[in-house]
Amino acid sequence: MLNQADPLKVYTPEQVAAMLQLSKNTVYELIGRGEIVAKKIGKVYRISARSLSCIFTGLDADLYEAEKEDLKQIPKVKEALSRVRAQLK
Numbered sequence: 001m002l003n004q005a006d007p008l009k010v011y012t013p014e015q016v017a018a019m020l021q022l023s024k025n026t027v028y029e030l031i032g033r034g035e036i037v038a039k040k041i042g043k044v045y046r047i048s049a050r051s052l053s054c055i056f057t058g059l060d061a062d063l064y065e066a067e068k069e070d071l072k073q074i075p076k077v078k079e080a081l082s083r084v085r086a087q088l089k
Contacts, residue, residue: 010046
């Protein structure tokens with residue numbers, strides 16, 4: 001069901017709680033901690049199927065690690081740009 005997530009399919013926290021066999025309060029805590037990505041529309045949260053898919057694939061953790069590695073490379077990229085710009089002058 002979640003491995004081919006329909007980007008338009010959304011769930012309520014209550015539905016997610018039932019799917020994951022968690023309490024509704026636990027789902028709200030996970031949303032609050034950012035472990036489940038949810039969009040608040042008015043007074044209610046909606047959770048996309050794609051967001052749930054990321055939980056199970058670990059994609060969110062992979063993206064976080066990739067971003068950390070990218071940030072480490074920024075000084076090297078800036079240095080290389082400076083050298084190239086200096087050569088162009």
